[in-house]
Amino acid sequence: xxxxxxxxxxxxxxxxxxxxxxxxxxxxxxxxxxxxxxxxxxxxxxxxxxxxxxxxxxxxxxxxxxxxxxxxxxxxxxxxxxxxxxxxxxxxxxxxxxxxxxxxxxxxxxxxxxxxxxxxxxxxxxxxxxxxxxxxxxxxxxxxxxxxxxxxxxxxxxxxxxxxxxxxxxxxxxxxxxxxxxxxxxxxxxxxxxxxxxxxxxxxxxxxxxxxxxxxxxxxxxxxxxxxxxxxxxxxxxxxxxxxxxxxxxxxxxxxxxxxxxxxxxxxxxxxxxxxxxxxxxxxxxxxxxxxxxxxxxxxxxxxxxxxxxxxxxxxx
Numbered sequence: 016x017x018x019x020x021x022x023x024x025x026x027x028x029x030x031x032x033x034x035x036x037x038x039x040x041x042x043x044x045x046x047x048x049x050x051x052x053x054x055x056x057x058x059x060x061x062x063x064x065x066x067x068x069x070x071x072x073x074x075x076x077x078x079x080x081x082x083x084x085x086x087x088x089x090x091x092x093x094x095x096x097x098x099x100x101x102x103x104x105x106x107x108x109x110x111x112x113x114x115x116x117x118x119x120x121x122x123x124x125x126x127x128x129x130x131x132x133x134x135x136x137x138x139x140x141x142x143x144x145x146x147x148x149x150x151x152x153x154x155x156x157x158x159x160x161x162x163x164x165x166x167x168x169x170x171x172x173x174x175x176x177x178x179x180x181x182x183x184x185x186x187x188x189x190x191x192x193x194x195x196x197x198x199x200x201x202x203x204x205x206x207x208x209x210x211x212x213x214x215x216x217x218x219x220x221x222x223x224x225x226x227x228x229x230x231x232x233x234x235x236x237x238x239x240x241x242x243x244x245x246x247x248x249x250x251x252x253x254x255x256x257x258x259x260x261x262x263x264x265x266x267x268x269x270x271x272x273x274x275x276x277x278x279x280x281x282x283x284x285x286x287x288x289x290x291x292x293x294x295x296x297x298x299x300x301x302x303x304x305x306x307x308x309x310x311x312x313x314x315x316x317x318x319x320x321x322x323x324x325x326x327x328x329x330x331x332x
Contacts, residue, residue, distance in 0.1 A: 022048055072103055075157070158182060216287065220330050223297060223321035224283045230304065230314050231279035238272035241265075286331070294331040297322045 174183035245265035285293025304315030
């Protein structure tokens with residue numbers, strides 16, 4: 016009666032009874048096979064049968080996964096949580112691992128996988144596939160695979176908590192620089208102070224400062240022309256009364272003109288610091304400039320536009 020033989024490559028064929036106990040060559044893969052005695056399966060047949068068994072393991076989400084034997088060592092995706100896992104390689108004569116790929120527990124694991132019978136169910140091969148070295152402490156963090164002491168609850172490398180199963184979040188809080196001699200008042204107040212951070216000046220406020228500087232320069236020119244004109248009239252007058260009148264007018268122009276010029280340049284300087292006083296002065300100067308047609312009217316309108324913009328109002332608030 017012919018003897019049925021199965022090779023590990025999957026090829027099946029029938030051998031004569033006279034070949035029982037002898038070795039023959041597989042017609043497909045050319046491997047040497049021992050023909051079993053009738054009624055006793057060959058060792059090669061047993062190994063082939065074992066190698067074709069599906070591999071079962073669990074994901075870190077505890078979902079059971081079953082794959083074909085030829086998927087050992089390959090990467091697969093968990094159908095439940097979409098995690099990428101490496102299929103463990105089952106060791107010969109050992110039971111297939113049911114928890115390979117699951118999260119590490121606080122159970123201690125031997126650091127020498129070679130000492131465990133059967134290769135620890137293929138875990139050593141799995142560690143090699145992942146490029147991981149044996150743990151020195153017996154416990155690994157399930158999040159970052161860093162070594163942990165057996166009594167540890169929190170991983171110092173990534174902040175993973177073994178009891179809650181959650182990772183701690185860290186927040187960086189920047190402390191404001193104190194003002195020198197200011198009794199601990201933050202230095203990032205508007206306008207910027209010593210040791211603090213100055214606010215960036217918005218574009219509309221920069222335009223308002225530029226308009227104030229132009230207005231101040233024009234007033235200085237007009238004031239200078241007025242004083243020179245009055246003094247020239249004094250030089251041409253013969254009567255003492257006319258001379259006295261001219262000098263008085265020149266002094267009056269200087270007295271009333273200089274404060275206005277100072278207010279204009281002062282408002283521009285205060286606005287650079289985000290001062291609301293400078294903003295109020297800019298509004299007043301804008302209104303006073305409107306009747307001076309046409310140049311004063313144009314500059315006054317620009318001052319009002321930039322001073323009442325949302326950027327400027329937020330900057331000085």
